[in-house]
Structure formats: C-alpha cells, structure tokens
Amino acid sequence: MIKTITYHLRDVIPYINWIYFFHAWGFPPRFAGIADVHDCAGCRAGWLNQFSEEEKARATEAMRLYDDARQMLTKLDATYHSYVRFGLYDANSDGDNLVFWSDEEGDAKKEFRLPLLRQQQKKTEGPFLCLSDYVRPVSHGIRDKVGVFCATVDEEIEHLYEKDEDYDPFVHMLCQTLADRMAEASVEKMHEEVRKIYWGYAPDEQLSIKDLLLERFQGIRPAVGYPSLPDQSTNFDLDAWLDFSRIGIRITETGAMIPHASVSGLILAHPQAKYFAVGKIGEDQLQDYASRKGKPVDAIRKFLTANL
Template sequence: MNKRFFERTYQLHEVTDYINWIYFFHAWGFSPRFASISKVHGCDVCKASWLNTFPEKEVNKATEAMQLYKEGGRMLQQLEQDYCTHSLVRLCEANSDGDDLLLDDVRLPLLRQQMQKEGESFLCLSDFVRPLSSGVKDTVGTFCSTVDDEMEHLYEKDDYKRMLVQTLCDRLAEATTEKVHEEVRRTLWGYASDEQLSIDDLLVEKFQGIRPAVGYPSLPDISVNFLLDKLLNYNSIGISLTENGMMKPHASVSGLMFAHPQSHYFSIGKIGLDQLQNYAQRRGMNISDVQKFLAANL
C-alpha cells in the first residue's frame, strides 16, 4: 500500500461534531441565525432562553427550527446503528507546469481567472504549488468522502424522512471531509502538526491551506472527477461516477488539498474562447464536451 494513501471509515458519532448546521438549515429554507440552536443545551430553560432571543414575529420559525434540529438528532442516532462514512486521501508528489498540476503519474489541467480585475492577479490553483522548473517536489492532497450508499435509499415512501436523511447525509459527507482534513494537516501530511483549533474555528477555515472541492468556483469542471478517480479509486469506498462525472451517492465530495500559507479560495468566473480551446486541448477532449462541463463559466 502506498504509504501516502489513506482510507478512513468513521462511526457517525465521530463526525457529527464537525457538521456545519448552517448548511443543513439552509437546505430546509432557514436563515443562518437559526442554526445557533445546535449550540444550545438541551434543557427546557436553555431552549426557552434561545427562543426569547428572537423577535415575536420569528418565534414560530425558531420553534420549527428547534423541532427540525431535534428530529435530525434523533435520525442521526438511528442511522448510527447501521451506517458509517468513508474517506480516501492520497498525498501526491506534485509540481505545477503552467496551469497544469502534475500529481504522481496524473496530469491535471486547471483553469485560470480571465476576467479583468483592477490591480489583482489572475489566479489558478497551480499557483500554490512549486513549479516543475524549480526541481523541487511539492505535495498536493487529493480526497473523496461519502456515506454508505444505502442511507440515501431509506424511507422512499416517506418524503419528509427521506429529505431529512438526504440533508443529513450531505452534511455527514462534508463533516467527514472536515475531520479527515484535520488529520491530514496535523499528522498524515503534518504540515500543521501544532494546530489546535476549535470546531467553530475549523468551520470558518482558520487553518492553514485550502480544500477546493470539485464543482466549486475554483475547480468548476466536474469531469475532473475522472482524473481524481485514477489516483484514488473512488469505487473502493462505494463511489461511482456517471458519464457526466457526477458522484453517487449524491452525498459525496471530492477535491484537492493545498498547504501553501498564502493559498486561498477564489472563483474562476467567466473564461474566453481562447482558454476554452486551450483547456480542451490539454484535457484531450472535444470542445463541445468541455462546454457542457463549463457552461456556467462561458
């Protein structure tokens, strides 16, 4: 086994502390402030005090949020009995070669910002990795995380419970990634071995480095999953890819990990026909196929 390849399986209680409840409540149509119920002690006095922080016109909505959080907690306890989450991480020898990343034996073409910005650089994720011309190897992490597939097929005749499970699964996949990324920084890669951050600090990304996910603004091409799959073997933890590069289970996340102290998130935004053609050539794909994956960037 590659000494820089790691597989993790977690019991649900090991990752629930890493759930970002803001996004759970967002999926149910609640504004972020209602997610603060997740930090309230479960006693009646504390819950009543929390409700009293809302204006009268929002008390009913806050009560609904409280009930949803309670039911979500109960569902997590039920799921805990039968299901787990999973993650793969591969720490690759890496260099940048222009706008490409060289990750072990895989070349990963990337996109660069192209829209005019006053006094700012046009960023590409490869900027955060030592160039091949330096003669010095760098490291980039690749990862994927998911839930047990069966979880997404529970309660198919109960719309409410099915949505409850799906929204919890989405959060569990992200929480699993948060937990394994912490382990990567502190021990597996160890570039931040002295890191001591609270969960709240983790969720607002106070750690060194970034973790851009496939399909997100700095890594918008979902077909990148086919290249990461070569490095990680998604199927070994139950992830399959559709012909369009979407992951199944739906509650799955994949991407890259960078350690550069100045690395930060950004959006590629709109690109021109020149970069589209160049990117398609570097990917070895037809322009028409690349256009489908990058429709939002054209």
C-alpha cells in the same frame, strides 16, 4: 500514500456545519444557532426569546427540525458509516497544470497532469488566480505535495423512507440532507487529521470545531464542481488516481457522483492559499484547456456552460 478511512457517524457528527443543513431546509444562517445552545430548557428558551415575535414561530420550527435531526443521527449511527479515501502525492505546478508524480522509482516513475482553469474576467485589483499558483513550480526542481480526496456515506441512507410501507417524504428528505452533511463532515475531520498527522504540516494545530468550520486552518480543500474547480469532469481524472469505487462511489457520464452524498477535491497546504471563483472564461482559454486535457473542445464545453 493512499489511505482509506471508515468513520463511525458518531465521530463525524461534531464536525457537521449546521448552517448548510438549515440552508437546505430554507432557513437563514441565524437559525442554525440552535446547534450551539445547551440542551437545558432554560438555554433553549433563552435562544428562542432572542427572536422577534414575528420570527419565534420559525425559530420554534428550526428547533424541532434540529431535534428531529439529532434523533435521526442517533438512529443512523447504529447501522451506517461514512468513508473517506485520500492520497498525498509529490507534485508541482507547470503553468496552469498540476503535475503529480507516482511512487514508482526509476524509469517507471509516472507523471500525471491535471489541467486547471485561471480567472480571466477583468478585475480592479489583484492577480488572476489559478489553483496551481499555490503549488511549487516544477522549474524550481523541488517537489511539493498535493492531496486528492473523495468521501461518501453508505448509499442506503439516501433511500431510507423512500417507498413502500416505510414511505415518509419528510423523514426521507431528512435522511438525504443529513447524508450530505455527514459526507462533508467526514472530509472536515479527515482534513484535520491530514494536516496534523498524515501530511503533518500543522502538527501543533489546536483549533476548536467552530474554528475549523470558519476555516481558520492553513490550506484549502477546493471541491470538484465548486467555484475554484468548476469542471465536474475533473472527477474522471481524480478517480483514475484514487479509485473512488474503493469506497463505493460511482461516477456518471456527466461526472456526477453516486451516492449523491459524496464529495471530492484537492488538498493544498500553501499558507496563502484561498478560495476564489474562476468565473467566466473566454473561448481562447476553453480551447487551451481542452487541448491540455486531450479532449475535443465541444466535449469540454458541456462541462463548463456556467463559465462561458
């Protein structure tokens, strides 16, 4: 199945991970605690008083930034939306590849392959991981399932207060950082709905949003460009199956997405699935990976410079 969801911003705002918002503004994680504080003056004063005298000015700045962000979110909610598109596919692993099966029947049934990378650096303990390890092997003769997703927000949000008479560099950056967080929050909400409803492998899940942000649910959703799925050219493969343009995402020749506030990746349900970093790989794996992707080695090398 493939499904597109349009969210009102008010529905995804509760799923914002404020730690990453404050990180974008140069604040350590402890300052994001203001998002968990009741709005009354006493509670806010109590939160402020937990900081040392040396840090109170910085904490006050964080409080003001949070207030500005909430006011902007209320304003944006009146006009803009976020969008998620996901597909749930019959799939299996085949070595370091994922094999996706189309919904077509009989002889027309198609196979799509997604090559992946495996850890290769020396380790003191534990296996050398690849995301395909968390999907049932094709040799078992039983289909598993893998999700593919992309998400974004209305592109105009990123350009608000950017130029002309409305130019305001602070408010412009505020809109950009909030756009990033809303795209991620939309994926968080979508993933919850996938687990409980659309895929339904965790129908009885009862987690608070705090638990969700601490990733206390079953499964993972590795994003393209992140440590376990570092090759940004993977976006070309996922786009071919999911058609990112259906929610307004364009992909550049480098595999980057426009709007910038966009995210894409996989959804895996294995109860032991965990995030990991592929890290450095050797020339042997690079050549094998390029061969599996059907691309020249040098064409793939430019996407994996950080891993070589």
